[in-house]
Amino acid sequence: MIRSFSLSFAVFFLISVVALGQEKVTLNGYVRDVSNGEELIGVTVYIPKMSAGTVTNPYGFYSLTLPKGTYEIQFSYVGYAPQIVTVDLQGDVERNVDMLSETTVMQEVTVTDKRVDENVVSLQMSKNTLDMNRVRKLPALFGEVDIIKNIQMLPGVISAGEGTSTFYVRGGSADQNLILIDEAPIYDPSHLFGLFSVFNADVIKDSELYKGGIPSRFGGRLSSILExxxxxxxxxxxxxxxxxxxxxxxxxxxxxxxxxxxxxxxxxxxxxxxxxxxxxxxxxxxxxxxxxxxxxxxxxxxxxxxxxxxxxxxxxxxxxxxxxxxxxxxxxxxxxxxxxxxxxxxxxxxxxxxxxxxxxxxxxxxxxxxxxxxxxxxxxxxxxxxxxxxxxxxxxxxxxxxxxxxxxxxxxxxxxxxxxxxxxxxxxxxxxxxxxxxxxxxxxxxxxxxxxxxxxxxxxxxxxxxxxxxxxxxxxxxxxxxxxxxxxxxxxxxxxxxxxxxxxxxxxxxxxxxxxxxxxxxxxxxxxxxxxxxxxxxxxxxxxxxxxxxxxxxxxxxxxxxxxxxxxxxxxxxxxxxxxxxxxxxxxxxxxxxxxxxxxxxxxxxxxxxxxxxxxxxxxxxxxxxxxxxxxxxxxxxxxxxxxxxxxxxxxxxxxxxxxxxxxxxxxxxxxxxxxxxxxxxxxxxxxxxxxxxxxxxxxxxxxxxxxxxxxxxxxxxxxxxxxxxxGTWVFAIYNAYNRQNPFTVYTRVTQNKDGDITGDGYTKETRMVYLxxxxxxxxxxxxx
Incomplete structure (x- = not known):
């Protein structure tokens, strides 16, 4: 019964594909960083004439199916100069776009000050994307930029405290977070008991945390996906x-x-x-x-x-x-x-x-x-x-x-x-x-x-x-x-x-x-x-x-x-x-x-x-x-x-x-x-x-x-x-600037009672707090x- 329902659901969509796709032309391509050829994930591709658009998928690819005509296409991405490309769509067109970082100036690229408001217009909620350029400006323990430490600063994310890279999302336990690197699961993200995480910031291209509204392609955990x-x-x-x-x-x-x-x-x-x-x-x-x-x-x-x-x-x-x-x-x-x-x-x-x-x-x-x-x-x-x-x-x-x-x-x-x-x-x-x-x-x-x-x-x-x-x-x-x-x-x-x-x-x-x-x-x-x-x-x-x-x-x-x-x-x-x-x-x-x-x-x-x-x-x-x-x-x-x-x-x-x-x-x-x-x-x-x-x-x-x-x-x-x-750049950092003694955990121990046998056996149990x-x-x- 369940398999039949799922199959019917898929067939319904595929029939819709054929019906809706007739007598249209398609614009598609990849969006890349002009300086290194890296595909850019989540670039907004917007058509003012249609008041519609899309975003590049996790592999930098986009596709838009439109009626024939001439269109201005706006490409915008955080940290990059927006671009406007004019395309005459009389048939299927492949258009790859190379984007410039905002620090680069090239006269042949048209730049507009209009920027699509992704925070408001995007469908996705309960999702946070980390901007690595911004993260690198923030303090880091021992000078190591760490995305886990920055994730622990997001709303809805609770840190376990010092000495661990563990985090909890919206009431879920630590094992209810699926942590992926290049689609492969990581079961323990900690180095040196949380002083560092397994993610070297130099090599990270993109990172996203889903706390809710999790897409159907993800499964296997209850609380969050860190991709x-x-x-x-x-x-x-x-x-x-x-x-x-x-x-x-x-x-x-x-x-x-x-x-x-x-x-x-x-x-x-x-x-x-x-x-x-x-x-x-x-x-x-x-x-x-x-x-x-x-x-x-x-x-x-x-x-x-x-x-x-x-x-x-x-x-x-x-x-x-x-x-x-x-x-x-x-x-x-x-x-x-x-x-x-x-x-x-x-x-x-x-x-x-x-x-x-x-x-x-x-x-x-x-x-x-x-x-x-x-x-x-x-x-x-x-x-x-x-x-x-x-x-x-x-x-x-x-x-x-x-x-x-x-x-x-x-x-x-x-x-x-x-x-x-x-x-x-x-x-x-x-x-x-x-x-x-x-x-x-x-x-x-x-x-x-x-x-x-x-x-x-x-x-x-x-x-x-x-x-x-x-x-x-x-x-x-x-x-x-x-x-x-x-x-x-x-x-x-x-x-x-x-x-x-x-x-x-x-x-x-x-x-x-x-x-x-x-x-x-x-x-x-x-x-x-x-x-x-x-x-x-x-x-x-x-x-x-x-x-x-x-x-x-x-x-x-x-x-x-x-x-x-x-x-x-x-x-x-x-x-x-x-x-x-x-x-x-x-x-x-x-x-x-x-x-x-x-x-x-x-x-x-x-x-x-x-x-x-x-x-x-x-x-x-x-x-x-x-x-x-x-x-x-x-x-x-x-x-x-x-x-x-x-x-x-x-x-x-x-x-x-x-x-x-x-x-x-x-x-x-x-x-x-x-x-x-x-x-x-x-x-x-x-x-x-x-x-x-x-x-x-x-x-x-x-x-x-x-x-x-x-x-x-x-x-x-x-x-x-x-x-x-x-x-070269120098990074000077101070961790725990006012020397706060934050509690890591509490343990109990038995000590000999020197002032008298209060417990009846000559020993007493005391509670001690551990700071890191x-x-x-x-x-x-x-x-x-």
Whole structure:
């Protein structure tokens, strides 16, 4: 029934394509940066005569189907000089457009001061695109520009605090964010516990965060999509960019393999704290590295091929007592094919691997623990540009995953541990989608679509059966079900409708609404509220249902002072069911009976987001405020009573600003404030033999103090020496400028009671707060050839 409905839905659209596309001509092409040949994503292509237009897709392609005639086409993009191109359409025309950055002056290009108001007229809401040129002017920890830190400053996004790259979006947990680099998933975006993220700003071309109104082509997570695309490489000339920082250095090289036809880019980054420590004979060694690489080949205007790689790793070694490491590796092959002037195809084959390991080096208690998650995806995404009023997208995705939750190997013959391995788990994830963006009138635009999610938990697998899987006092299984390879253990089928609408009130004002249902079939098995690399993932299956979220959002958008100021106000409500948690005092470390620890329940979140943005002028910046509330109610957790999620921060204020004082000096500042997050603190203890367990009466019953921090930066660009080919800039930054001691976490410890035996056993338990970063100055020198 579901497959029949989806097929009929697609056939209806395809019939519409044929009917609406008759007796028209088409203008299509690519929009590129004239200096390096990079395709530009999201360029507005507007036709004043028709009061209609489109935007370039994620691959820089646009297509407009129009009646025959002569048209003025306006191309506009943030950071680039707008252009007007006159085209006589008597038949199909291919017109590629090269755009200039605003710092470049070329007399032969016509420039207009009219700029399309994307903030108001675009259909998409709950979406933020990061302008990398603007981000580079803001303060950065140790001089490393980090898009994750900037995403944590957006309305509706909550930071977990210092020491982590984790973020939470509109009441969703950290594992409910899908993070993509060149379409490949990243499962842990942190370097050095969040001091850096896996995204090297030098190589980033474009990044977008979807918080709501999520397009049908995305699936697999409940709360957000962070899509990051790397540069393709300069196909005009060789270029080198380098940076020497306080804790890490980086190098990027790009250039043509065949001018205007093929190019490459390679970027590497490494920290060197471990080198200093080794020189000082310190056994505590910590470092990270990451490498990005990409090649692309334009066979002709109808076929282009891309091959992209990422490899990043963190390694910690403490006094030769214990160590741990984690890393992400991805590879993406893409083929862009233009069937005709209206039908565009992107075919992708994607590999991703996330792994971690822990090693204890004690002769008796020594062990090596390894775990990983591997996946292979094949995606086919198609765009059919019907006419100026209808853009159709549809496609099919399939992903195979292998979950390896853990393997223990003793590291010596004297070790008390025996070799043990948890069973691998396998899954197939299918997604079929179709959507249409329709301009109903000058005031009304719609985007409606449907995604069909089919998830199969596959064999080989052994499923343990219990008399009562919720009864942790009798965890041993009573029977086992055996499934052979490729045999379906459990299949889940879900429909995910998507809808977005925009209504223009008048020039410079609009109202937008959206609804989306999201389904997630992978579950994070985490050991605590602060992300550490010892997390595993489980698929939906015999004891785990898919997590499902429904979100509605509405917003008001208005621009002021000739589009210099952008204002938005959005309210949302999100309801989630079968969210995954664990019973109080759960044992999730290498537990073969982990199914007895699972608990699933419901969660809900609602909030208001306000933002004021200034993109033009010598001073640019933004101010945002978020009020939100996130609650959970899960049987078997907190005695079944609702409780706030550990990322429930009611009030968040973020301020960002950059001022171009002169051609040589730019100053930047960021300030963030948020109410403290909830935390669970034991209220006492009891004695059971020699064991003194905690007494926890309420989940997340306390809150940490408020979090706030000010960061400052100054960028100095010396006057360029005309006799040399390179240019250098100095970046001076101060992290935590007024030395705020922001709480990272709280822990309890038992100490001997010197003033008397108050507890009856000579010991007392005290609570201590952990702080991470004091005021941290840094200097970075950047070089560009």
């Amino acid at each position: 990051v695309r790397t540069k393709d490489g300069n196909n005009k000339k060789l270029g080198v960019t380098a940076g020497i920082g306080t804790m890490a250095s980086r190098l990027m090289v790009e250039g043509p393999l065949v001018k205007d036809k093929a190019s490459f880019i390679v970027s590497a980054r490494r920290s060197y704290v471990d080198l200093f420590l080794r020189a000082a004979n310190n056994d505590n060694l910590v470092h990270f590295y990451d490498i990005n690489a990409k090649v692309n080949w334009k066979y002709n205007n109808n076929n282009r091929f891309f091959l992209a790689f990422y490899n990043g790793r963190d390694v910690f070694n403490f006094a030769n007592q214990f160590g741990f490491a984690w890393g992400n590796r991805t590879a993406t092959f893409r083929w862009n094919h233009l069937f005709n002037e209206r039908l565009f195809s992107n075919t992708s084959v994607i590999l991703s691997n996330f792994d971690y390991k822990l090693e204890l080096k004690d002769p008796v208690q020594g062990l090596k623990w390894t775990s990983n998650l591997e996946e292979l995806s094949v995606k086919e995404d198609l765009s059919y540009f019907i006419n100026t009023n209808n853009d159709l997208t549809f496609g099919y995705h399939i992903t195979g995953r292998r979950f390896s939750p853990g393997k223990i190997v003793p590291n010596s013959e004297a070790s008390m541990f025996e070799e043990l391995s948890l069973d691998h788990m396998y899954a197939l994830d299918h997604g079929i989608y179709v959507s249409n963006q329709q301009r109903v009138s000058d005031r009304v635009t719609l985007d409606y679509g449907l995604r069909l999610s089919i998830f199969q938990n596959m064999g080989p697998s052994d499923v343990y059966l219990y008399n009562d899987p919720q009864n942790r006092t009798q965890p041993d299984p009573v029977d086992t079900l055996h499934y052979k390879a490729w045999k379906s253990v459990k299949t889940f089928v879900n429909l995910e409708p998507r809808l977005a609408a925009r209504y223009m009130l008048q020039d410079g004002q609009s109202i937008k609404v959206s609804y989306n249902r999201m389904v997630q079939n992978t579950h994070l098995i985490a050991s605590g509220t602060v992300p550490v690399p010892f997390n595993t993932w489980n698929p939906s299956g015999y004891y785990l249902n898919p997590q499902i979220a429904d979100q509605v959002a509405a917003g008001y958008f208005q621009n002021f002072k000739d589009n210099m100021l952008e204002f938005s106000a959005e309210a949302y409500y999100k309801k989630m069911k079968d969210v995954t948690d664990f019973a109080d005092n759960a044992d999730i470390f290498f537990n073969k009976n982990l199914s007895t620890e699972f608990r699933q329940g419901k969660s809900w979140s609602y909030g208001l987001e306000l933002m004021l943005n200034k993109k033009e002028g010598r001073f640019t910046g933004s101010a945002s405020y978020t009020w939100s509330k996130t609650m959970r109610k899960i049987p078997g957790v907190n005695q079944g009573v609702e409780f706030p999620a550990n990322y429930d921060r009611r009030n968040v204020v973020n301020l960002q600003g950059a001022y171009d004082y002169s051609d040589r000096w730019t100053f930047g500042a960021t300030f963030t404030y948020s109410t403290g997050r909830p935390i669970t603190i034991p209220e006492g203890k009891y004695q059971y033999g020699t064991y003194n367990p905690d007494i926890v009466t309420e989940r997340n019953g306390y809150r940490l103090p408020a979090f706030h921090r000010l960061d400052l930066s100054a960028t100095y660009s010396p006057k360029k020496n005309e006799t040399r080919k390179w240019k 970063f004091p005021i941290l100055p840094s200097v970075t020198y950047n070089i560009k050839f």
